[in-house]
Amino acid sequence: MESIKGRLFYMDELYIENFKKLAMTRHLGDNMTSVLIAIALFGLTVYFLTSRKRRNTPPAIRGRLPILGNILQFRGAQPFYILTKWAEKYGPIYTLRIGAINAVVLTSGDLAKEALVTKYGSFPSKHMTTALTIATQDKKMLPTLDYGPHYNALKRHMVTHLLGPIPQKENRVLRHELIIRMINGMFEDMPSDGRVVNMSAIVNNLLFELALRQVLGFAPKEMYVAELGFLNREQIYKILVQDLLELGLQFDWRNYWPMLSWVPNKKKENIWNETARRRDLVCEELWKMYKKQFALTGPTGCYADNINEDDETFKIKENLIPMIIWELVLESVDTVSVASEWIIYELARNPQVQERLYQEIKSVAGDRMVNEDDMRNLPYLDAIIKETLRVYNPVPVLIPRIPAEDITLGGYDIPKGWDVIVNQWGIGRDKTRWPDADVWDPERCLRDSSIDLGIKDFKITPFGGGKRMCPGIQQGVSMISLEVCGIVQHFEFSFPPNEGNTDAEISMVTFTTRKATPMLAYIKARVKNILPA
Numbered sequence: 001m002e003s004i005k006g007r008l009f010y011m012d013e014l015y016i017e018n019f020k021k022l023a024m025t026r027h028l029g030d031n032m033t034s035v036l037i038a039i040a041l042f043g044l045t046v047y048f049l050t051s052r053k054r055r056n057t058p059p060a061i062r063g064r065l066p067i068l069g070n071i072l073q074f075r076g077a078q079p080f081y082i083l084t085k086w087a088e089k090y091g092p093i094y095t096l097r098i099g100a101i102n103a104v105v106l107t108s109g110d111l112a113k114e115a116l117v118t119k120y121g122s123f124p125s126k127h128m129t130t131a132l133t134i135a136t137q138d139k140k141m142l143p144t145l146d147y148g149p150h151y152n153a154l155k156r157h158m159v160t161h162l163l164g165p166i167p168q169k170e171n172r173v174l175r176h177e178l179i180i181r182m183i184n185g186m187f188e189d190m191p192s193d194g195r196v197v198n199m200s201a202i203v204n205n206l207l208f209e210l211a212l213r214q215v216l217g218f219a220p221k222e223m224y225v226a227e228l229g230f231l232n233r234e235q236i237y238k239i240l241v242q243d244l245l246e247l248g249l250q251f252d253w254r255n256y257w258p259m260l261s262w263v264p265n266k267k268k269e270n271i272w273n274e275t276a277r278r279r280d281l282v283c284e285e286l287w288k289m290y291k292k293q294f295a296l297t298g299p300t301g302c303y304a305d306n307i308n309e310d311d312e313t314f315k316i317k318e319n320l321i322p323m324i325i326w327e328l329v330l331e332s333v334d335t336v337s338v339a340s341e342w343i344i345y346e347l348a349r350n351p352q353v354q355e356r357l358y359q360e361i362k363s364v365a366g367d368r369m370v371n372e373d374d375m376r377n378l379p380y381l382d383a384i385i386k387e388t389l390r391v392y393n394p395v396p397v398l399i400p401r402i403p404a405e406d407i408t409l410g411g412y413d414i415p416k417g418w419d420v421i422v423n424q425w426g427i428g429r430d431k432t433r434w435p436d437a438d439v440w441d442p443e444r445c446l447r448d449s450s451i452d453l454g455i456k457d458f459k460i461t462p463f464g465g466g467k468r469m470c471p472g473i474q475q476g477v478s479m480i481s482l483e484v485c486g487i488v489q490h491f492e493f494s495f496p497p498n499e500g501n502t503d504a505e506i507s508m509v510t511f512t513t514r515k516a517t518p519m520l521a522y523i524k525a526r527v528k529n530i531l532p533a
């Protein structure tokens, strides 16, 4: 009995022990649950606090659709017009979304300076579309290269041998020779009552010839390219400049929905590849022609004389030389010709400004032809160029930069990997900064001597800014000045009566702000012949 009792007791004891253990476990369990809940709450609080911090992103454009984002809101107008309209509504920094890509748009000089100068190191690379990747043979062109030793070496080479002050001084004779040729050409078959000319073509031809000669030492009127046959100058221009500029803007939806990048888009890719292939064939042939010429005559003082085929700078990604020839030709022609076209357009529209510029040139150069030394004594010309670059910025938006780390801009948080777009067009047309922002008026740049095209002052940034600022600024401004002064000194021009397009429409098909229709002008000679040097 005792044993049973004892057993019972034992069982009681056991039961109590177990009960205690159970209670302990429950207690512990309760504690554990509380701990877990506490951890979860803590985690959530931290998440909300940090995500709230992370979500301190700039205001977002309203109307964003699931999957599509804001893309449909770009329909029917130039993207830079829309970006600028949004800046008027949402302020100088805002975000938008295209497909899966988030972008921050900057529309103020201060913000551009913060991104391009102060926080330059945070943006080692740029966002490339498929078309741009094909056009640049996967970032072989300097403006698209990631920041690094190869970028530095290539830029140094271009500046030392072509774009810096010393080679630019040496190319002065060439520029002068070509301006004389342009003016003589305009005088040809000139009736006393004037005639209508295509100013866009005149300026383009001049710049294309300059580009080829300063890079290669020659500018072929025609050439034979295996697979393409004989090409005349116009066809060479089309293959090297026009077709590639049109490629720059081509849209590929896979760039904005990367998870669908496996879906083929063969039809478009074939066209883009063919455009780039034709460019490569022409550039390879030009390089062969240069080498033949060099074997006969030795150096002629052109940029190619400084290319050493064994130099690592030109071998880092297969053979870079044909691409460098191409990029220097393209860059020397397009933006400069866009700016010159718009100046001629505004001078035709504003005869009183044209007359005042003519009087300024005459007061400095008298009866001889204006030259590059005169330019520093022509403040009205300087104001005309700056005002044109403000109103018709040839590069309306910079290629998007991608921050390699989380950064802040304008006090907002910008997550790593987002696109950062500098809206240069909007900076020039900012209504809060410029009274009558859309009106072309050189007086405003005459009054404000601090405007320096983005070197120190960021009120306008036609050449970008910071370390990736355009190294061709000196050549660009020299050529614009020489062309415009040469034409104004010898001819009076206006819109042709009953002919030509007098509105300021911008082409929808190129990356730069080229006038949609060629600039036709009715010209009348001011003097009988070209003026002596």
Ligand code: HEM
Binding pocket: 142, 143, 144, 155, 158, 163, 328, 329, 331, 332, 333, 335, 336, 339, 394, 395, 398, 399, 461, 462, 463, 464, 465, 467, 468, 469, 470, 471, 472, 473, 475, 476, 477
């Ligand atoms: C009015 C004339 C010109 C304008 C408005 C202009 C504009 C620009 C702009 C805005 C950039 C910066 C692009 C970016 O950061 O995303 C740039 C870069 C560049 N430009 Fe120009 N440009 C002009 C003339 C020239 C000329 C004549 C050349 C030389 C042949 C040239 C060569 C370059 C190069 C090599 C870069 C890349 C610089 C780098 O990434 O470090 N440009 N240009």
